[in-house]
Structure formats: C-alpha cells, structure tokens
Amino acid sequence: MRRALLGAVLMSLALTVAAAPDTDQLRQQAKALFEPIPEEPPKLDGNPRNPAKVELGKMLYFEPRLSGSQTISCNSCHRLNMGGDDGNETSPGHQFQKGPRNSPTVLNAVFNTAQFWDGRAEDLTDQAGGPLQNPIEMASSPERVVRTLESIPEYRQRFAAAFSDDDEPVSFANTRKAIAAYESTLLTPNAPFDRFLAGDDDALSAKQKEGLQLFMGKGCRGCHSGVNLGGNNYQPFGVVEKPGAEVLPRDDKGRFKVTKSASDEYVFKVPSLRNVELTRPYFHSGKVWSLSQAVAIMGESQLGQDLSDAEVDKMVAFLESLTGEQPQVTLPTLPPSTDDTPHPSFGDAGDGKVGH
C-alpha cells in the first residue's frame, strides 16, 4: 500500500518534470524578447538629473500644495507604496470628480514609449504638467503653481540649486522637469523574472516557468515585450473581438482622440506588466478586479483563444514573478507655507486667485 503510494508520487513527479520546459531553452527564448529592469535609470532627453533636482522632484511629487485644494499630490493617485497607483477604478480628484481612465503606475514608467493610456504625452516631463492643470484632477494652473512655490523660501533655494543655469529657476517647466527627474528613478529591479533572465534557475517555480512558456507561446509577447513587458506599442483593445461595453466603454475611443485617425479607434498604449499583481483593477477602464479574469479577457479579445483555467492560473503565476523590489521612500519633510502662499481653493480649477 505504502509502496504503491510512493510509486504514484514518483510517477507524478516524473510527469511534472517531463511537462516542465527546458530551462536553458526557455531562458534563451525569453532573453530574445524581454530585458531586466536595470539598477540605474536611463538618461532623460533635455533633462539631465542631478541630486538637487531629484530631491526637489521628490518633494514636489509629495507636495499637495501643487493642487488647488492643497490636498492632492502626484502620490495621491500614484502611490509609491502601493505599486505606483491607487487601486481605484478611476481616481477621485478635485472635489472627488472621477476621470475616465485608470491611473497607470509610475513605477518604471520612464521606460514607456510615451505617457498616458493614449500616449498623448511624449515623456514624463510632458506628462507631469497634465494632472496639475486638469480641473478634475489637481485643479491648479501654471501661474498658481509658480506663485505657491515662489512664496516658500526653501523652494526658491532648491530650484536655484537644481536649475543653477536658469535666470528664473522657479517655473512651471522646471517643476515638471524636477518631478520627471525624480519619477525616472522609480525602478523596481530584481524581480524573480529578472533574476531568472540573469541565470538563476530557481528564481521561478515550475509553474511560473510553464506560465512563461504559455505567455510566449500563446502570443501575449506579441504586444507585451521589452523591458516593461509592454509600454512600447499601441494596440486596439479587441484585436480579435471587442470585449463588452462594461470593460471597453464605447465613448472612450483612446488614441483616436490624439491622432484623429480612424484606425486608432479603441487603440491604447499596451500597459506594462511589471508589478501587475500590485496594480488592480485592470485595463484603461479599471473595470476588471481579478488578474485571472484580466488574463482570460486578453486571451479572448486579443488572441481569440479560450484559455483554460489551468493555463490562466499558470500565466498569473508567471505575472506574479514580475513584482520587483519596491522603492523604499523616506517622506520628504515639506517646508511651511508663508503669509504669501495662496490658500486652498475649492472652487473652479486654476482660477489663479488666492482661494478661500
């Protein structure tokens, strides 16, 4: 009896081993498609990093006084301790108004081809100016941002140090540059998948290796490749079959709004899959709360495949191997307001007046 049981166990182990992909071959295939997150951030065009600029950018990233109500900062919707987003379907901004799209993660965003779901900002510097001025997000204005920062002596000093060649260091353009410089440092290296790519056979479980093989074999890698497993190309949501309006709301035509080209209807930037287990809910609509369900929907809509539960399960296990080391962030102590600092404004966006 016990011998029979042992035999069965050994047989099932043998089967598991037989089913597992050849690890070296798998790694070679993967290395041709994906790259690990580097330890050091890449250079930024026209925005060289220096320590003073990065530190200033960090302060501004956490600075709620950049918003009209003085309660919303970049970190409100892109929380650095929660996978770089906020876990909401779409984020409540000024007066709890909600935008149409899910907040994308800021982590590793520097590697994306462009920013926003529709790619309308060419880089992080361009992106940073958007939410600040959006009446349903931070509801401020360039003039108000500059007046706020100018009113606080420590910020004047820090802008002068960070932008020492500028005649007018405190500006909206430099605010965006400093924030982008900081954001570009927010990387999550050493994910199990990256350790596997680097040669560590044991960094992935057998199940995760099978998931990786499925991820490549089923065609997911067609859009989700490169260092971010995504973020580097645009695709229609529904290559094969459009998902229902609950997942793909028909009034958001995506990149069409940017290019006005009919072929860009319902086209979106393919999101990065880095740290995807931390960034529910999923898709630009934020309508799908389970990673398993998201994988199944992708199979149907993009690949025309009805993935089995076991296949989905393995791919989810693989996706969990994309969670890297999260940034360890010490909160910057922010300097106090002065009598010249504009008061919070809860009325119209960016009215440029001292509120209250």
Add this chain to the structure above:
Amino acid sequence: MRRALLGAVLMSLALTVAAAPDTDQLRQQAKALFEPIPEEPPKLDGNPRNPAKVELGKMLYFEPRLSGSQTISCNSCHRLNMGGDDGNETSPGHQFQKGPRNSPTVLNAVFNTAQFWDGRAEDLTDQAGGPLQNPIEMASSPERVVRTLESIPEYRQRFAAAFSDDDEPVSFANTRKAIAAYESTLLTPNAPFDRFLAGDDDALSAKQKEGLQLFMGKGCRGCHSGVNLGGNNYQPFGVVEKPGAEVLPRDDKGRFKVTKSASDEYVFKVPSLRNVELTRPYFHSGKVWSLSQAVAIMGESQLGQDLSDAEVDKMVAFLESLTGEQPQVTLPTLPPSTDDTPHPSFGDAGDGKVGH
C-alpha cells in the same frame, strides 16, 4: 560721519544687550512651566508597544483601504511630513465633504490630556476609531475595516504577530490600538526651545528670549504650559472677549456638546504650540492664516491685551523655536489586495457592502 554711524550701531547693540532678559533666570522660570519633548515615547495604558505592533500601526496609518473610497488614510489629514496636519481650514474627507474643525497635529499628540478639540476621546486609541467611521471623513465601518484586513494575508500575519495573545487578532479594537501605538512614537524632540531648557544659551536668539519672557509675563503660559505648551487643559475661546463669528463660529459650542454643561459653551482643549509654525491655519475653526494674527487675537480674546506689533513679532519668534526634529518616515510598502478585498465604495458611508 563713519565714526558717528559706528557709535550709533554700538549704542543700539548696547541697548539690545541691556533689554535682553537674564538668561539663567529666564531658563529657571521656563523650566518651572515647561518640559522638553523626551526622546522616548511614554507608556500607553492598556496598549503596550512592541515592534510588530508599531510597524503594523505605521502600515495602517498610511493605509487608504481603511476608508470607504480607499483613497483616504490617517496621513491624508495628519501628514507626517507637513507638521502632522494638512494645512487646510478644515479637511476635505469622503466626497470632499468638510467637517467643522481644523485637523489637529498628530505629532506629540500622545502628551495631550485627551484627543479632539473637545476632548471627547480619552486617548489616541479611542480617537483612532472616530475618523474611520465618520461619514464625512473616512466613511468606513468596523465591519468593513476588519473584512478588508482579513482579506489580505500579510495583514493577518502581522496582526497575529502584534497581538499574539489574542484569539482574534484582526479586530477593529486592535486596528485602533496598533494605530495609536504608532502615533505615540511620533515625537519632535530637540527643538531650539528644548535645547535652551537643557542649558544651551545660544539655542534661542535674543529676540526669541524676549518673546519667551513676554510669553510668560503676559500670561500665555497660564494655558499653554507643560511638555506640549498646551493640550492639557480646557478653556473658553474668549475668556475676556469673544472673537467675531468669523473666527469663532457660533454654531460650534465646543466641549458643551460633550458635557452638556452651560459653563462649557465655546470651551475647547487648548492646543499644543509645538511645531506651530508648521500647522497653519490656526484655531479650531482654521480661519486665521497668519501666526502673527493668531497671537494678536489670543492677546485680545484671552488676555484682554492689545499687544504691540513688536511684542507679537517677538512672541512669533519664540513660537518658531518650538519646531522640533520632524519624524523621518520611510513609507511602508503595503501588501496587495486579493479577490476577497472589498472594492472602493463611493456611496453611503460604511454600508458594509462590497462597493462598485
């Protein structure tokens, strides 16, 4: 001409020296009234600290999923990098609704006699349950909080480690205890004033010493004494003369609501003056934005004195010496939600249902 100028400068220096109070005497007077912020937090009745509990409390302090909308945490209104409050008149909470009173600072709050402006919570543990359930603040419920925490394996483990004697470690009571345990560690020691108390003559400028002398001599110390220079007694706002309704709204009768005693109308807990330069706007109404103006109003309403601009100026300089070392906080990395975690709820407060 130059010699005459030099003479004038020397004479004015001599006058400054003559006007300065005797430093040793000043210190002795101050030490009889005030105490420095200690390096170590005091013990909590019925809630002994341990490292696991404090770390858990820190995570919960920064945990927006404790709120109905999953966007508001303790730190939203009590920002540890902004003097322990949020710089708003009153804080926008769930759906940007605003309460009637200014958010008090959490820093050094453990030394206060009681919590809230009206003292209705006896300690930090009691306080922590309030905003979580308030429909215009975090808009959650004990049941929802527990269900959220139970759904996340890392929280289950951390509660078990922090409350190892409990049969049911994940509870609303323990959530409050853990948050309070963390909050009790948020001290700001080594303010210039504390270094002066400890014997450092140069920790205060001559102007700050004059301000301290005025602070004691004019009677401010009658209410603002002890380790927190306040926080340890209740007083009517308007001992001598009630300020106008703009500063003291007549519909908020303060501690009267707690005790129902007529003598408690417009009585409030005297706020701590620790880090007061970081916590504008001022008073329970949050209606006064300038510290100078706040000091002048106190002179009139509480002391019946019309303080000169020079006196106000010196006292403000003294108050700035109460800014201690701010806590250096590394953001806790929060564990991801699971399929069992309630979704954000934007409807009624604490409905206990999975939202959305």
